[in-house]
Structures are given as structure tokens and as C-alpha cells.
Amino acid sequence: MAQPTVEDVAREANVSRQTVSNVINTPSIVKPATLDRVQLAIARLGYRPNLSARRLRQQKSSTIGVRLDPIRNGISGAMLDHFVHALTEQADARSMRVLLFTAASPEDEIEQIRSLHEGADVDAFVLTATAHGDRRIAWLIENDVPFVTFGRPWGIDDMDDPKHLWVDIDGRQGIKDATVRLIDNGAKRVGWVGWPRPSGTGDDRRRGWEEAMRERLGASEAELAALSVESYDGVSEATETVADMLRSGELPDALVCASDSLALGALIAASSAGLTDLPIIGFDNTPVAEAVGLSSIDQVLNRVAVATFELLLGREGNSIVVRGPDAGESHRLIRPALVLRTPNHLPLYGTTTTQRTAPAVRNHHRKETS
């Protein structure tokens, strides 16, 4: 069962094969009667372009390469799944697609990138988990390969580099918004649970908390120091750190956390200390946050994906090309959204008022019999 080609359609519609191509790609230059005739033949034959042929002829693959990070990254790991999904949707809307690859090391990743690029299989890459001095980025820039990173480089010399396109979540603004909300709701001692410094992202988010506390409560440096703790990004680590904080007597009346892992740890520690009504806000809006009723800051990954494509495609918006130094916008900060959940979703606090929700209709490996 071979697929029909442009030649088959041309024969059926009694036109040239190039007219078939014109009907599909530049229909405005085709006479209406001819257009109708060809479209009818396309429908009758069920014709679809062979995409490998198109890619070969057009010298572009319309494909974005994304590495699927193998590291099970605690409860935040699902975020990449969500981001990849958003990218895939946005690619589809632009007649493009996402190709996944894996790599065992940074060197392997560069090799995979080279292979995909030189095999004409990928036009551009979207990178995550970036770092200052990242070798991948140096290679991509040196070899004129289009790319966007999700995340800022945080170095003095590379944040404004127009060759390094990046999209990031404005964590400072998101945490500031959350802190302001808690203060507007009556909190007077909002605590901060963050990662050990220095951390580009972590410190940026902490700045949001500091700004809100200073602007809204006139908090002093000493007060800020007393209300903040640092923990590695694990639930048990955060539980221990926040438990220490709560035992120390410097009781916060709300907590803002740099991640949902920290927030879950804080929730467990607060519950164990009997502080069952302590408002806690995390960051990432992971499935766990949703499952246990944690308020959290959502990364609005769909908007990140849109911005990623807008940067990649540049002003003209129709094709991926290497960006010149003055080719327009290179960086985009996205303001995240605060998702509030009500305390009566928190059975940890001993409440018994839960509504029965709809059954989970799907699990990727579960089936329902009809």
C-alpha cells in the first residue's frame, strides 16, 4: 500500500506536479478553478507530502532537539515532562516537531547534538539545566547552531550575550507576589526556606521575598536573617531544617519556599510541630503540591514554550536561522502565576472535610474495561 505522490495527484487533476505543490504551499498563486480541482484530487487520493523528501529538498528539518534528562529529580522531576509537552504543542502549532535524545554525560550530549545537527535532523536545540561556563553553549555558539536555553546563565559576561538566547521564569517576581499575598492576608513574619547560597536561581527568588518584606513590612536585615533558613533540595532535609527553625522560637506566621520539595518538607515539619494552620507556599506547582493541597507558584510552562519559539524564529517568525548580533530580542522573563489552595485540602491537618473527587480516569499503564 504505497502512499500517493504529487505525480499521482497531478495525473488525477490533469496539472503539473509543481501545481500540486503550489496548491499546498502557495495556494494564492493558483487560479480558483485549478485550486478546486487539485484539492479534490488530493482528497480523493488521500495524498500527504512525504516529509523526508520535503526536508531534503528544503534543507531544513523543522525539528527542535530536546535532551530528556535521565535524573530522577525528586518531586520536581515531572516539570520537564510538562515543559516537553508544552514545547511539543507549540511545535505542532508551527508545523514543527520535537525530537528527544538522551545522553550519558555532558560530552555525550555535545556529541549527540553534533550528530543530530550534522545529520540534518534537528534545526535547533532547547537546553535546560544550564550553568555558567556551560560547554554545550560554547559549542553551539562556536558552531553557529541555533538554540534557546530555559534558564539564565547567571554569569556577568553572558547574561546579555545576544548570541545566547534564553527564556526564564521571573522567580524573584513570583516569590515577591506570593509574599505580598501572604502579607495582605495578615502575615507579619513571613519566613523563607531556600537553597544554600550561592545559587543564581535560588538567590534571585530570595530577593523577591526580601523586597516584599522590606517594602511591605519594613523588615530589617536582622529580621530577614532570623526568618530565613537554607536547606538542600530534599523533603527530609527541608523537614529537618524547618523543624529546627520552628524549635528555635523565631516563629514565622507563614512560609515561602524556593521549591515544592522544600514546601513539602516544611509542611511535614509544621504538622509535626502542631502548626496545622501555617500557610506555606512552594514553587513549581508539582503534582505533589496539587495532591496534598499545597499552594505553589506555577511556572506557566506553556508561556515559556511560546517564548522559546518566538526567540528561535526571531522577528520574521517563519524560519529558524542563526541570530546575528543585532537581530532583535534575545531574552525573555516570564512572570509566574500564584496558585492558591485552601487549607481544607490538607488532611495532614486532621480535617475531615474532603469532597469525593472524580475518579482518576487515567494512569498511563492502567486500563478500564468497558
Added chain:
Amino acid sequence: MAQPTVEDVAREANVSRQTVSNVINTPSIVKPATLDRVQLAIARLGYRPNLSARRLRQQKSSTIGVRLDPIRNGISGAMLDHFVHALTEQADARSMRVLLFTAASPEDEIEQIRSLHEGADVDAFVLTATAHGDRRIAWLIENDVPFVTFGRPWGIDDMDDPKHLWVDIDGRQGIKDATVRLIDNGAKRVGWVGWPRPSGTGDDRRRGWEEAMRERLGASEAELAALSVESYDGVSEATETVADMLRSGELPDALVCASDSLALGALIAASSAGLTDLPIIGFDNTPVAEAVGLSSIDQVLNRVAVATFELLLGREGNSIVVRGPDAGESHRLIRPALVLRTPNHLPLYGTTTTQRTAPAVRNHHRKETS
């Protein structure tokens, strides 16, 4: 900067272009001296095959299509991320690759499948979240498109259909293993927390619990009924259901749960009831299970991915083709692995003995400054 072609290599090595192709694809038919000369030219020029050209000529894409499910599926959602990663690794090992697509509905999914198949962009599909009477599968079989499902169809008429290839986790065996382990560790009243019946997967897993209880403890039907509860797959739902169970006086001395969501809910209920040492085992080995120290049954998704490719490639193992009715193995059950975690990882229980673990080195959007 155009990439070198076979013609360039041929000119450099003073051979024909077909000899260049032979060196790459069937090196055993090339004379050693010629082989060396061509390989040297390939290396000097940095030549790589153009994969669109290869696909067009070979009439195969070497690509597997996978739909990325958009539904945030509670704490189990990260499993698809992990499965896609395993598939991508196995594809890479076979010089194949995984192409993602999204779809807004089952009808849209069939249309995307059709488009990818007819555009010669995907040779075969891997489907998840399957159901008896699934329209996707009917379409794929009718149109002779190769596919494998991760999950059994569970219908009387389709479980053994050789045209419907499937790989699944042996949930019955996994739960049986977990229950046996708890019994061997001294439990006499192992409780079951499962999903409402009927559910193909859920009932299969429950059977494992029943068998272990009967064979090892001689449990009666009445005892089994008294020790089992059903809950929708959500943390708060499970918490409520297990709390009721624990209040009813039929105290289990251990719990086996159909999923990690149910297990987390059970953990919260047990903690609230002061049963801080109640052994609980979940299913899926999600990041949450790991984060809070839950024992869980791991789906060994890498082995699922291997099996998926073995079924797709069939006995010859070199190319994807539609399977004939007697073309060999069509189904594969994979025995999952029990992952035990020690109770001292559970700060929920008020223990204070936690080791400080290594810092979380990566989050997909976090950067480290050097």
C-alpha cells in the same frame, strides 16, 4: 557552511560514491585498503549521512511515535517521563529515535497518528493508557500500522490477539512478592488498598495480594474482605478511606497499595492515627515514594522499553514491519522489582534520625554558578 556529501568523500578518497556508502553500511564487502582510505576521508571531512536523504531512499524513518499525555496525573504522572526516557535510550541503541506528538482527544490522536504515518515520518507507535475497545488500536490494525501497547487490553477477545502486540507489568506478581515479603517479615494481617472494581489492572494486582494471603496465611474470604478497602486514586481520597479502615477496629499490621498515591494517603492516615510503624508498600516507585521514604514496587521501565522494541522488531530484529498472524511472540509480561525503604526515612513518624544526603545537584531550571 554546507555539510560534506558522499560525493565529497568519494572525490577525496578517489572511489565512487557507492563505495563510500558501502564503507558506512556494509564494510565487510570492501577491501581493507579501500576501507582505510575512505574512512580517513570521512574523518578528515567530518562527513555524516543526511538522515532525510537516507529515510527517503530507504523508505523507512526508523522512528517511533509516542503521544505525550497532557493529563497531569497526580503523583504518578512522572512515570511517563521515565518511560519515554527509557524508550529514547533503547531507540538510540538501535539507531532509531522517538518522536513526540500531542493530541487533544482520541479522535485527534488518531488523526495525528495517520498524519505521521502517511507523511512517512513514523514507522510504528507505542501506545499507553489503553482500554478494551480502544479506537486507536482498531484503526492501527485496520491500516496495517505497526504498534505496541504498554498495558494489556483486558478484554476476552483481544488479550491473545497476535495483531495486538503488548507489554505489561505483572502487577499480580509484584503485589504478591510485596505481600510475601511483609508476611516473611512477621505480618499476620496484611491489608489491601486498591481501586474500585472492576479494573483490569487493579483487579490483577489485588489477585496477587489474595494469593499470597491464602497461600502463606490461609486467609479466608471473610478475612480478605475485612482487610481490603477501595478508593479512587487520589491522596486525599485514600487518606479518608484508610482512616475509616483504621477506625473500624479491623487493624491491619501492614498495607499493600495499588499505587503510590494510595500509599501516600495511607501513610498520612496511619500517621494521623498514631500508627507510625505500620509498614506500607506502594506501586510505581514514584519520585514521591522516594522523597518520603515509601517502599514501592518499581515498574522497571527500562525492561519494558527493551521488550517493546523486541516485539516491534520481531524475530529478525532488524526492521519494523507489520506482523503476520504467526510471526512469533506478541505479548510480554515483565516482573516488577520491590524497592524497600527503611522507616527511618519517614520524618512523618516523628523520628529525628535522618542523615544529611548529598545536595540535589540539578533541577531542570536551576543553574549553578561556577
Added chain:
DNA sequence: CCAAATAATTTGATCGATCAAATTCTGAGT
């Protein structure tokens, strides 16, 4: 009506790799 300009369509060629048949080379046997 004719000529020029524009619109519409067609023809020639290309993209880069591999299939398949033809040709050349090499070694062994007589």
C-alpha cells in the same frame, strides 16, 4: 486588433543517500 504586462502553469533540475545492475579486478585452476 495588437502589443505589452502580468498571471498561471509547466519543465528542467536539484536535494543526498542507497538500490540494483553492470563492469572491472583478482585469484585459482587447467
Added chain:
DNA sequence: ACTCAGAATTTGATCGATCAAATTATTTGG
């Protein structure tokens, strides 16, 4: 030295779509 068979290499062609130039058809203005 010659012949034959098998190995090695080359040549002709193909895959299916689109680029780009050439040709044809149509419209407009004098």
C-alpha cells in the same frame, strides 16, 4: 597464457518534494 568464478567497485537510476527558470495563458491599454 588463458579461462572462469567470485570479489570489489562503479554506473545508472531512484526516492518525492520543491527551487528556479521557461513557457503559456490571460488581461489591459492604446
